[in-house]
Amino acid sequence: MKDDKESVFEPSRRKILIGTGALAAGVALSQLGGLVKKAEATGGKTEKWPWPYEKLDPAKTAEICYNEWYRVFCGAAVINSVVGQLREKVGEPYTSFPADAFLFLEGGQVGWGTICGSPAGANIVANLIIGPRTAGAHEGHAISADIMQWYSETALPTFTPQNPKLTAKLPTTVSESPLCHISVGKWMKEANQPLKSAERKDRCARVAASTAYRLVELLNDWHDGKYESTATFSSASENGITGQFNCMECHGDDVPEAPQPKA
């Protein structure tokens, strides 16, 4: 799986040539020697994929994530639960990754209710480790798609911490969407709990932990060469626009048709 990156194209030279066009606009092609050197100097030194990965224990990761939620909230908790352990087991490049900067993923990005920080954080981790399509690795993208669909279809939270802050049984809900607003809203309605309640907070800490658990299962499979994509949904292919599968939840019966390619 990880060797895919070599089968698609030689990442280093191609990346240098494409990337340089943008960063060194105006430099004539006759200066190609100097231009390549410049691009090597300015490219990120951690942009070599995959990053070294050691298998993690999903339950231990989820436990860390649950506790981290109470420090840095959903997105940064998911990131730190994996990156923190890999800093200890592997060191660089994880030591240089500023995981706490992602606290802003809270509340669907500074409270705007867009993508829940838990899948947003998981997507970041998968793509940090496996790398982008331009480096020839497709599993980062695929694991993100799996996470988005799993998050939308699963009764969450799935994970119960060993030492929960609240002992009350919390309801689970299926969001049918990776959006914070919809996921939190459906849970608040089911639980009849307000946003600022201890119950809602603990539910979100457990959702983050559940997502970290699932992420590590997928990363461990990838590490073992056993990973297979399970995502079955592509909005662009099916609907001609980026999107989710719950069209009627916002559009009702009046789902618009996307403009079609000219024949």
Next chain:
Amino acid sequence: MKDDKESVFEPSRRKILIGTGALAAGVALSQLGGLVKKAEATGGKTEKWPWPYEKLDPAKTAEICYNEWYRVFCGAAVINSVVGQLREKVGEPYTSFPADAFLFLEGGQVGWGTICGSPAGANIVANLIIGPRTAGAHEGHAISADIMQWYSETALPTFTPQNPKLTAKLPTTVSESPLCHISVGKWMKEANQPLKSAERKDRCARVAASTAYRLVELLNDWHDGKYESTATFSSASENGITGQFNCMECHGDDVPEAPQPKA
């Protein structure tokens, strides 16, 4: 502005103590000496804020971003347009930041139509440089809120590149939302262009460039101590749930009430 981080609390020691609770659960407090050393070893070495910043030219940044879109799409283009220049002007910690990993932000995260990669990328950059609330810096959060509201209220794209791939005049649209699905959908309807058209792609490249332009204006103001938050919207305060301001666009006249705190 940047010195706020010192006025709130001493970030390093407090952060070590809070962060360690999660990462080293089970270690007794009597081992505090060793525990602090452990946390220093596992904490991210780039997690000291603010990162050194030098003022950038908004128009030059937007031009870079426009071209980068055709290599790594919206989110990574916005990130690279700033981080790439700062690698040259400043060096570390920008050199160690794996900007290309964020290609997956495309299409509202691997095509799921959630947050547009342009504000998602801008939010990452602002919080990388300024840092999270836990480090005592509030302007990263505030600039993200500004970007979300600006993106939602502005007729986009605002930026026209010097050497556009398409010379056709492209319509502008106001999304009233930071979501890819809504932003792209409203533009596709106005332009009557399908998702895979050259026009839609160039529109998105220009939206990314417009966002990079606005981001650099805000970062430059922050650097000069002139930054003032302009965001006026807080869904949690106004509606009791994370969200956007366009409630009726999805809910119609039937906007649900969030559960209220018990009296």
